[in-house]
Amino acid sequence: MAKLDLSKYADFVPAPEFFESLPEIAGNELNGLGEPDIRPPDPILWHADTSTSPFGDLQKWYQKSVGLSVGAKSHRMANVEFRKKPLSPVAEEGLDWTAEEWAANIKKAAIEECEADAVGIVRIDPNWIFDTI
Numbered sequence: 159m160a161k162l163d164l165s166k167y168a169d170f171v172p173a174p175e176f177f178e179s180l181p182e183i184a185g186n187e188l189n190g191l192g193e194p195d196i197r198p199p200d201p202i203l204w205h206a207d208t209s210t211s212p213f214g215d216l217q218k219w220y221q222k223s224v225g226l227s228v229g230a231k232s233h234r235m236a237n238v239e240f241r242k243k244p245l246s247p248v249a250e251e252g253l254d255w256t257a258e259e260w261a262a263n264i265k266k267a268a269i270e271e272c273e274a275d276a277v278g279i280v281r282i283d284p285n286w287i288f289d290t291i
Contacts, residue, residue: 179219181212188212198285 189199201211208214224230255263261279268274 173223175219175223176216179216181215183212185213196285198287201288 185202188202190197202213203211203217208217211217221234264279265277268277
C-alpha cells in the first residue's frame, strides 16, 4: 500500500471554532481507555441525537461549516435519505445455506451491489456494539 503524502497539509491550521467545539473529555477516555474492565463503546460522532454526546457541539459545528461543502453535504444528505428508508420485512422462512455459502453470498452482494472493495467476516463481539443508541 502506498504511503499517504501529508506534506501538502503541513501548513494546515484548523478553524478556531473547531477547538472551541471540542469537549473536555477525549474519545479514548470516553470509551474506557485504561479502565480495568472491557465494555461496549459509547457514541462519539455521527449519531442522530447530538444532545447526548460530549462531541455534539463539534458535530453541529461540522455540519454547519465543513459539512456544507458540496461534496460533504451531498454525501450526508444521501445518508439521511438512506436512513429514512424502511427496513425490509423479515423473511418468513430462513435460507438453508452453509456457513461457506453465507460467506460467499455476502461477499458477492457487498462487492457487486454495495461497492465494497473487500469483505471480511468475523464472529461478532458484543463489546463492539454501541449500547446507548
